[in-house]
Structures are given as structure tokens and as C-alpha cells.
Amino acid sequence: MTALLDVAELSKRFPAGRPSGPIARLRRRFAGGPEKLPFVYAVDDVSFTIGKGETVGLVGESGCGKSTVVRVVTRLLDPTDGAIKLGTRELSHTRAKRFARDIDRKRIQMVFQDAGESINPRFTAFAAIADPLRRLRELSGAELRRKVEEAATRCGLPLELLTRFPHQLSGGQRARVGIARAVAVEPDLLVLDEPTAALDVSVQVVILQLLQRLKSELSMSYLFVSHDLSVVRLLCDRVLVMYLGKIVEAGPAKDVFDHPLHPYTQALVAAVPSINEHGLERLRLIGEPRSPIDPDPNVCRFYGRCPYGVDHCKTEMPVLRGFPAHRQAACHFAGTVGQ
Amino acid sequence: MTAAPALSVENLSVEFRTRSGVVKALERVSFTVGEGETLALVGESGSGKSVTAYAVMGIFDPAGRVTEGKAMLGGLDLLSASPDELAKVRGREIAMIFQNPRTALNPIRPVGRQIADVLLRHADVTRADAPAKAVELLRAVGITDPARRAKAYPFEMSGGMCQRVMIAIALAAKPSLLIADEPTTGLDVTTQAVIMDLIGGLAGEIGMATIFITHDLALAAQRAANIAVMHAGHIVELAPTRELFAHPRHPYTAELIAAMPDTAADLNELASIPGSLPDLRRADLPPCRYSERCPRKLVACERPLPAPATDNPHLVACWNPL
Numbered sequence A: 001m002t003a004l005l006d007v008a009e010l011s012k013r014f015p016a017g018r019p020s021g022p023i024a025r026l027r028r029r030f031a032g033g034p035e036k037l038p039f040v041y042a043v044d045d046v047s048f049t050i051g052k053g054e055t056v057g058l059v060g061e062s063g064c065g066k067s068t069v070v071r072v073v074t075r076l077l078d079p080t081d082g083a084i085k086l087g088t089r090e091l092s093h094t095r096a097k098r099f100a101r102d103i104d105r106k107r108i109q110m111v112f113q114d115a116g117e118s119i120n121p122r123f124t125a126f127a128a129i130a131d132p133l134r135r136l137r138e139l140s141g142a143e144l145r146r147k148v149e150e151a152a153t154r155c156g157l158p159l160e161l162l163t164r165f166p167h168q169l170s171g172g173q174r175a176r177v178g179i180a181r182a183v184a185v186e187p188d189l190l191v192l193d194e195p196t197a198a199l200d201v202s203v204q205v206v207i208l209q210l211l212q213r214l215k216s217e218l219s220m221s222y223l224f225v226s227h228d229l230s231v232v233r234l235l236c237d238r239v240l241v242m243y244l245g246k247i248v249e250a251g252p253a254k255d256v257f258d259h260p261l262h263p264y265t266q267a268l269v270a271a272v273p274s275i276n277e278h279g280l281e282r283l284r285l286i287g288e289p290r291s292p293i294d295p296d297p298n299v300c301r302f303y304g305r306c307p308y309g310v311d312h313c314k315t316e317m318p319v320l321r322g323f324p325a326h327r328q329a330a331c332h333f334a335g336t337v338g339q
Numbered sequence B: 001m002t003a004a005p006a007l008s009v010e011n012l013s014v015e016f017r018t019r020s021g022v023v024k025a026l027e028r029v030s031f032t033v034g035e036g037e038t039l040a041l042v043g044e045s046g047s048g049k050s051v052t053a054y055a056v057m058g059i060f061d062p063a064g065r066v067t068e069g070k071a072m073l074g075g076l077d078l079l080s081a082s083p084d085e086l087a088k089v090r091g092r093e094i095a096m097i098f099q100n101p102r103t104a105l106n107p108i109r110p111v112g113r114q115i116a117d118v119l120l121r122h123a124d125v126t127r128a129d130a131p132a133k134a135v136e137l138l139r140a141v142g143i144t145d146p147a148r149r150a151k152a153y154p155f156e157m158s159g160g161m162c163q164r165v166m167i168a169i170a171l172a173a174k175p176s177l178l179i180a181d182e183p184t185t186g187l188d189v190t191t192q193a194v195i196m197d198l199i200g201g202l203a204g205e206i207g208m209a210t211i212f213i214t215h216d217l218a219l220a221a222q223r224a225a226n227i228a229v230m231h232a233g234h235i236v237e238l239a240p241t242r243e244l245f246a247h248p249r250h251p252y253t254a255e256l257i258a259a260m261p262d263t264a265a266d267l268n269e270l271a272s273i274p275g276s277l278p279d280l281r282r283a284d285l286p287p288c289r290y291s292e293r294c295p296r297k298l299v300a301c302e303r304p305l306p307a308p309a310t311d312n313p314h315l316v317a318c319w320n321p322l
Helices: A022-030 A066-075 A125-137 A141-154 A157-162 A171-183 A200-215 A231-233 A253-258 A263-271 B049-057 B081-090 B110-123 B130-140 B158-172 B188-208 B217-223 B241-246 B252-258
Strands: A004-014 A039-051 A055-059 A080-084 A108-111 A190-195 A220-227 A238-243 A247-254 A322-323 A328-330 B005-018 B021-034 B038-042 B065-071 B096-098 B177-181 B209-214 B226-231 B234-238
Touching: A004 A066, A004 A220, A039 A066, A039 A220, A039 A247, A055 A231, A066 A190, A066 A220, A066 B158, A108 A171, A108 B038, A125 A141, A125 A157, A125 A171, A141 A157, A141 A171, A141 B081, A157 A200, A157 B234, A171 A200, A190 B177, A200 A220, A200 B252, A220 A231, A220 B038, A231 A253, A238 A253, A238 A263, A247 A263, A253 B065, A263 B188, B005 B049, B005 B209, B021 B038, B021 B049, B021 B065, B021 B209, B021 B234, B038 B217, B049 B065, B049 B096, B049 B209, B081 B110, B096 B158, B110 B130, B110 B158, B130 B158, B158 B188, B177 B188, B188 B209, B188 B217, B209 B217, B226 B241, B226 B252
Parallel strands: A055 A220, A055 A238, A108 A190, A190 A220, B038 B209, B038 B226, B096 B177, B177 B209
Antiparallel strands: A004 A039, A004 A080, A238 A247, A247 A328, A322 A328, B005 B021, B005 B065, B226 B234
16 A cells, blocks of 8 residues: 555644743753753654555644644644655644645645534535635635535535535534535545544434545545544554554554553553443543653653562663554564553 | 433433535433433534533524423423523533533633623622622633633633633532533543543532543443433433443444543454434434444334333444344
8 A cells, every 4th residue: 555644753842831922932042051951741752654446543631742743744843853745745844823824835735623522613515615725725606506515415415505605504504514624625635533523323323324425425534543442443443552752552443442562552441431341441541641741751651650660671772663563663562461 | 320310311302404405413312410420422523412401401503493392400391491491500500511611611701790681690699799609610620720710711720720611611500410512622631531530520619410421432421420422413322421332232342442541451352333423304214223234133123212221221223232
């Protein structure tokens, strides 16, 4: 499979707790010498690829850096380091502000978490879907109408609902508008941030099946962010598990969830409630994650919460290494614990 | 249901008056929860789960009105009790954990103080002892460094920690009934597991009855002894958990189970539920509010729903069950 998206050694750091305002600026200026400022390591040296037609899942707890990865990859944020290649085009050199008008903007589109919150409340469904077509494909008039209606029909949104405002639509209909808006410009890569989190199970099924169908109809690739592992298992070919800014495990979705290698993935899988309790013994994570501010580069990020941590784990950071069947895990003991 | 009922709700009906008509939010809802037992109320949004909880707590919007029914806690009918009687019971005998801990806590008061407030009001603790007791409760809900955390404000804590504080407040007076309304929605699965362990453990320790409201059928399966499935203001099925999943009898329950992503091996195996909830303002609501979506509908379904069986713990409100 040829890679559509190739992300290499991507990092994003945010300044943390830096005093702001004119006085602080002056103080910094006259304090002499460059001072060492604290940084939040939101995404730290992350590499992955997404193949043409592939669905890659991204899972992890809140605060692990999923959303930052998504915002950097969709070029809403600039990376601190690293490369983002879409096909043959290197995107990381174009600043996020300029990318909004870039020729390749339409190739990466996004479906946001809660369509009720992410659609302009003063836009009708028609206007919401038409907006990206106007801006990125420069359509207008009859051609625009035709494209909007085509996208709506494709996403199962009845045309008579196009004149409605978001608050006049049900949760499932709003989700369809959010998806129609993103696929209207026919992107190569669709990034989905918890697209079904706000929906009831019965509606969730319909939306997931719609996404599955659209992917093959429009030959798109998906980056699917979710905290719902059972949904990721069904929809995704491959999965990336993140913990505190790093990818700790990657591999085919079913294998990763059936036989997780990394202790964190094991705890994550064990925490998912299921009506048929499977064999994994109940593993519980105690305490809170380590601080993401200037983390020690030699200490495993999971150390302290990991039930198998030993002294070695705080002197050498485990790197992501290969395992049979296209799998990767970043743990000194991966494959030997918790199996 | 062997234990003595801590709470017994009978034929609870609730209406809301709105500008566009009267919403029949609950109709003849009945269930019991025994001491130390957990009952899960499961259903999709709009099914009446939270309204049931609010009715029992007596914390309605003024537009809401209980039109019928009883909710017996010990010897007291919560639905006909005076505001004074209710105020005595709430917080002391019944406690509630709300969905979003961050909005349920007072944002401008340290959490230790908020726990102390409840202790002073409901748990016969003296003003001098309250702060130390609050720290002890924080430790009991698994907060590390509780003495320091007691001085923190809700915004300084993670969602999981705020929910622990809510639990500490709810359990401060060792109530006999806990109502947990989606206590882990919005939390990570890892945190969810820990919080649910905590609620279950503490409930077991003090022999508390728990009503657990959730839209997550799998979570209910794991945590509750009995499950009541709600649809459009009715309890359509009520059964011991294992029994419910092994032999769902109401068509709606069966469809809900078939829509759960964790039972399927493939996305196309999942079944969606056609149609949507009926408009509860309609004057011509059919006796079975599921009948218009139901694939097993018979002419007989036009009749009023069958009376619940008295000899079987597996209750189903359907003329043509599976």
C-alpha cells in the first residue's frame, strides 16, 4: 500500500506557565542571558503513515496529545519539528495561516466532534455544506447547488432539510451535515474526531456504516480519533495508541485489541466494559499521568502508573520497536508481560 | 430481588407543561431497588431516565408535575412528602451524583469546604471536626495528598478527580440510596473503570442501594444486578442482567443489544433501529410507545399494555414478546 500521509518525527511543544504581558517581557529582556522556559510536550517525536484507502485509529486518554496530532496533521497548528508529507507534497513548511488558502487545503478535511457545536448556528445546512465548496472549489450558482445536493444525498440527508438551521435538526441529521460538509470537496484524507461521541447507539451504527460506505465510494483515507475502542476495532484497519505525547503501540486493530503488547494498551482494553467479559484480568491504572511539562527524556512516560515498572524504566526511555505481524510497541517488557 | 426494598417506585407518571403542549415524560414507571443492590436504568436520550431520578429526588423544573404514583423510601412517600420532610431526607438518606462534576461543584469554593458543608448539614459533625473529616473522605475516595487537595478549587482538578469529590460529597452522610446519573460520561475508560469500582465498593461497604443511570448497555451489564430498559417514558423490560442479555424479550431491548458495537465482528453485522422516539406531546400516543417502530407489531398492540407479571422477575411490557 502506498502511503498517502507520511508523518515523521513530529513534535509539538507549547510554552507553559510563561508569564506574559509587557512587564514580564521587559523583565525577561533585562534579566540577561537566555532563560530556560518550561514547555508542554504535547506531541513528542511521533511517526506514522496512512496508506491510500486505509483507516487508521488514534486512541488514548484525554490529554495524551491525540487532538494536537489531529490539529497539526490537518494543518490548523504548526508543528515544532518534523515532517508531514501528503503524497509528494511536504506540508510542514507552509504555515497554518497560509495553508487555509492553499491549493491542497481541500485534500485534508475534518469532521469535528459534536456537529451541534461545530456548525455555525446561523448557517442553514445548505450554507454549511456550501461554504467549503465556495472557498476551496470556487463554485457558485447552479453548480454549487448541484454539488451541495449531491453531498447531502450521498450522506443520506433529505434535501428538504437543507433549509434548516442546526437547532432544527436531530443529532443524527447534524452529524450528517458535518460529514457532508467535509466530503463535499472530495478530500483524500478525512480526519474524524470522535464523530459519534454525542450520538445514541442506534444512530451511531447508521453513521458508522455511512462512513464505511463513503470511504470506498470516494476512495478516501481516514484518521479516526476515538476513545471508544469497540468502535475503533470495527472501523479501523490499523490503530495507534498514544500516551503522554508518544505512540506506545501500533498495529492491526483487531490484533492490538485482542492481544495488546504494551501494559498501557492492556489497561485500556481491560477498562472497556463488555457484556461478555473476556479473559483479560482486570488491570487498573492507579494515579494520574506524569506531568507533560519538560518530561525527563530518559524516563518511560508510563513509569509510575505501570504495574510492571522497574528501575530500568526510569533510566532508559523505551523506543517503539517492531514485533511480528506488523506490530510495534514501546516497552522494555512488551510481549512478555500481561499476556 | 431478595433484599428488602430500599426504594420502591410504583406507577410513577410525570408530565411537563410546555408552550407547545403537555409532554407525557413518564407513564406508570415501577421498579424496586433492594438494600445493597444496583439497578441500572438504561435507554437512549429522551427515554426518561433522568426524569425518573429527578422525580424521586423531587428536584423538578417548575413545569414538571407528578400526576400519579408513589416512591416509598422506608416509610416515607417521597412524592407526597412536604418540602421540609424532603429536605431532611435529601443528602442524608438519598444522595445523587450528577453527570458533569465540574458544573455540579461550586466553582468558587475549595472542595474540602464543599464536603465539610454537607457534613455539617447532614452528618452531625461539629464545626471543629468537619475539615479533618473532609480530608478523611477525600482519602477514602482515593485522592492522593488529600490535605493539600482539600484546599484546591474544582478548576484545578481533572474530571476524574472532580467526580471523586462528588462521590465524597454524596457519600458523606452514608445515605441508604444513591442515584448516579451518568457518573462517568465524559471520563476516559480507564478513569471510568476506577470510578465505577469506587462507587461499587463504597456502596457495598455501607449496604447502599444504587440507581445507576446510563446509556451504555455494556457498562450497565458489568455493574448492575438488574437492568430496566426505558423507551419514551416507559420501562419496556426489567430483568436480572444475565437473563436480559441471554433472553431479551422486548423487541426494543433486542435491537439495542444488536446495535452494540462490542458484540459484532463486523460493522455490517450491526443493526440500526429504524424510526425515532414518538413525540410525547401527541394526544394520540399509542398504548405501546414503541409500536410505531416495532417490527413485531400486531393488531393486539392497540390494547393497553399487559399488566406486569407478579410471579416472574423478568418483566416485559409487550403483547408479542420474543
